[in-house]
Amino acid sequence: MNIGRAVVTGASSGIGAATVRRLRADGWEVVAVARRADRLEALAAETGAVAFAADLTVQEDVDRLAAFVEESGGLTSLVNNAGGAFGLEPVAEASLEDWRRMYELNVLGTLRVTQALLPMLTASGRGDVLVLTSTAAHGPYEGGAGYTGAKHAERMLTTTLRLELIGRPVRVMEVAPGAVATEEFSLVRFGGDAERAAKVYEGYEPLAAADVADVIAFALSRPHHVNIDTLVVRPRAQVSNTQTARS
Incomplete structure (x- = not known):
């Protein structure tokens, strides 16, 4: 198994925290990165x-962060998980500030x-850049233009980087989850409206953060000559960004 040292961003909750738990359980060294120090310290203690x-x-x-990672031993793998969606308004009513925040976090971050x-990563001789995009990076849906636009841009960053790194010892991988029920994604998107957030996941079984962490661990643990270019993972009930079978 390809065990190394990983930096995981957006690690204070959801998929990021689940990925830290999974990689640590598999024997990886992990640097968990996020804004909320209290949550990170609890995760580190765990x-x-x-x-x-x-x-x-x-x-x-x-x-x-870069100075710390270099001084403390470098790394082999980067899991770019930090991101998020803000708002679900149609284009005609969209908030410019919400769009700006989504591009700043998902793309520029x-x-x-x-x-x-x-x-x-290059100097390690076996580097990985794994980017968590979304099925939003692969197709539109009503109200989602800001988020799908940001995730499409993040996907193009990823696929272009793969082309630009040809011949270097760095894999570039994309994992694109569909509906994942985490404690914060939809809650943040809807400005703390818990009732509206809960409705996103009603009537079917969505993915859990641990399901996506499992996919990330799989991609990173392949022999280094194997590159998982793009892996889309959805709950069975969700067949597209706009079609989900609900009871």
Whole structure:
């Protein structure tokens, strides 16, 4: 198994936290990165991961992260998980600020961290850049133009980077989940409206964060000559971004 040292962003909850737990259980060294230091410290105490509090929309924080990772032993794998959706309004009514936040976090945050850590990933001789996009990166849905646009851009960052790194010892992988019931994704999207958030997952069994972490661990643990270019994972009930069988 391909055990190494991973940086996981967006690690304070949801898929990020589940990925830290899974990789640690598999024997990886993990640096868990997120803004909320209290949650990271609790996760570190639980799993033995190293906590590093940083806001990935702030270049100085990303520079601090890169310096810390280099000084503490480098890394082999980067899991770009930090992201999020804000709002579900149609284009005619969309919030420019929500769109700006989505691009800053999902696209520019991924770009900043990847740029900062790529030299170390290359130097490792067996580097991985794994980006968590979404099925939103593969198709539109009503009300989702801001999020699907950001995730399409993140996907193009990922696929273009793969082309640009040809011949170098770095794999570039995309994992694109469909509906995942985490404690915060829909709650954040709907501005804390718990009732509206809960309705997203009513009438079917969505993915859990641990399901996606399992897929991430699978992709990272393949022999290094094997590159999982794009892996789309949905709950069985969800056949597209706009069609879900509900009871």
